[in-house]
Amino acid sequence: MTRAKLVKLTATVEYSDGSQKIVEFDTEKGEGLFWSDRAVLEVLAPFYESYSTFQSQDLDELSEYLGRDIDRVTPEIVNELWTRVGDKVTGDQPAMLLKTKQCIPTNSCKRCLPD
Secondary structure, three states: OOOOOOOOEEEEEEOOOOOEEEEEEOOOOEEEEEOOHHHHHHHHHHHOOOOOOOOHHHHHHHHHHHOOOOOOOOHHHHHHHHHOOOOOOOOOOOOOEEEEOOOOEEOOOOOOOOO
16 A cells, blocks of 8 residues: 655745745655644654654754754753744744654744745
8 A cells, every 4th residue: 555645845934024934845854844832842842752863963953053062852952942033033933843854853944044
Protein backbone atom coordinates (compact mmCIF):
# COMPACT_ATOMS: atom_id res chain seq x y z
CA MET A 1 0.00 0.00 0.00
CA THR A 2 1.28 3.49 -0.77
CA ARG A 3 0.75 6.76 1.03
CA ALA A 4 -0.09 10.03 -0.70
CA LYS A 5 2.78 12.51 -0.51
CA LEU A 6 2.70 16.16 0.51
CA VAL A 7 4.80 17.92 -2.13
CA LYS A 8 4.30 21.60 -1.34
CA LEU A 9 3.36 23.53 1.76
CA THR A 10 2.93 27.30 1.77
CA ALA A 11 1.95 29.56 4.68
CA THR A 12 1.17 33.26 4.83
CA VAL A 13 2.54 34.93 7.97
CA GLU A 14 0.98 38.22 9.08
CA TYR A 15 3.08 40.40 11.38
CA SER A 16 1.77 42.83 14.00
CA ASP A 17 2.50 45.77 11.68
CA GLY A 18 0.09 44.29 9.10
CA SER A 19 2.79 43.19 6.67
CA GLN A 20 2.72 39.67 5.34
CA LYS A 21 5.26 37.16 4.06
CA ILE A 22 4.64 33.95 2.16
CA VAL A 23 6.82 31.10 3.38
CA GLU A 24 7.28 27.89 1.40
CA PHE A 25 8.44 24.75 3.19
CA ASP A 26 10.62 22.00 1.80
CA THR A 27 8.56 18.92 2.55
CA GLU A 28 11.64 16.74 2.09
CA LYS A 29 13.40 18.45 5.04
CA GLY A 30 10.54 19.23 7.40
CA GLU A 31 8.12 16.82 8.97
CA GLY A 32 6.12 18.87 11.42
CA LEU A 33 4.84 22.44 11.44
CA PHE A 34 3.58 23.86 14.75
CA TRP A 35 1.83 27.22 15.00
CA SER A 36 -0.13 27.33 18.25
CA ASP A 37 0.92 27.44 21.91
CA ARG A 38 -0.76 24.10 22.53
CA ALA A 39 0.94 22.36 19.58
CA VAL A 40 4.38 23.75 20.43
CA LEU A 41 4.26 23.38 24.21
CA GLU A 42 2.20 20.18 24.55
CA VAL A 43 3.23 18.20 21.45
CA LEU A 44 6.59 19.42 20.11
CA ALA A 45 8.35 20.32 23.38
CA PRO A 46 7.58 17.00 25.15
CA PHE A 47 9.06 15.11 22.19
CA TYR A 48 12.47 16.39 23.29
CA GLU A 49 12.18 14.92 26.82
CA SER A 50 13.44 11.60 25.48
CA TYR A 51 14.99 12.37 22.09
CA SER A 52 18.76 12.71 22.31
CA THR A 53 20.37 12.23 18.88
CA PHE A 54 21.46 15.50 17.29
CA GLN A 55 23.95 16.46 14.61
CA SER A 56 26.68 18.78 15.88
CA GLN A 57 26.20 21.17 12.94
CA ASP A 58 22.53 21.62 13.86
CA LEU A 59 23.38 22.18 17.52
CA ASP A 60 26.05 24.73 16.52
CA GLU A 61 23.51 26.64 14.42
CA LEU A 62 20.95 26.60 17.21
CA SER A 63 23.62 27.63 19.76
CA GLU A 64 24.51 30.61 17.61
CA TYR A 65 20.84 31.61 17.30
CA LEU A 66 20.32 31.35 21.08
CA GLY A 67 23.63 33.01 21.93
CA ARG A 68 24.95 30.19 24.10
CA ASP A 69 26.29 26.66 23.72
CA ILE A 70 23.80 23.81 23.90
CA ASP A 71 24.51 20.11 23.66
CA ARG A 72 20.93 18.91 23.13
CA VAL A 73 17.44 20.21 22.53
CA THR A 74 15.15 20.10 25.55
CA PRO A 75 11.54 21.14 26.14
CA GLU A 76 12.96 24.30 27.73
CA ILE A 77 14.90 25.12 24.55
CA VAL A 78 11.74 24.66 22.47
CA ASN A 79 9.87 26.97 24.86
CA GLU A 80 12.65 29.55 24.54
CA LEU A 81 12.53 29.37 20.73
CA TRP A 82 8.76 29.82 20.84
CA THR A 83 8.69 32.76 23.26
CA ARG A 84 11.68 34.83 22.15
CA VAL A 85 11.46 37.66 19.64
CA GLY A 86 11.84 36.14 16.21
CA ASP A 87 11.24 39.08 13.87
CA LYS A 88 13.87 41.80 13.62
CA VAL A 89 11.48 44.44 12.25
CA THR A 90 8.31 44.11 14.36
CA GLY A 91 9.65 42.36 17.46
CA ASP A 92 7.02 39.64 16.99
CA GLN A 93 7.47 36.18 18.42
CA PRO A 94 7.61 33.37 15.84
CA ALA A 95 4.40 32.47 14.05
CA MET A 96 5.45 28.83 13.78
CA LEU A 97 8.19 26.31 14.44
CA LEU A 98 9.23 23.70 11.93
CA LYS A 99 10.54 20.33 13.10
CA THR A 100 13.09 19.09 10.60
CA LYS A 101 13.72 15.43 9.89
CA GLN A 102 17.00 15.87 11.79
CA CYS A 103 14.75 16.75 14.75
CA ILE A 104 15.84 20.34 15.25
CA PRO A 105 13.03 22.85 15.80
CA THR A 106 13.55 26.00 13.74
CA ASN A 107 11.90 29.34 13.33
CA SER A 108 11.12 29.22 9.62
CA CYS A 109 9.30 32.50 9.25
CA LYS A 110 12.09 34.98 9.98
CA ARG A 111 12.24 37.85 7.49
CA CYS A 112 15.95 37.19 6.95
CA LEU A 113 15.20 33.97 5.05
CA PRO A 114 15.36 34.27 1.25
CA ASP A 115 12.07 34.47 -0.60
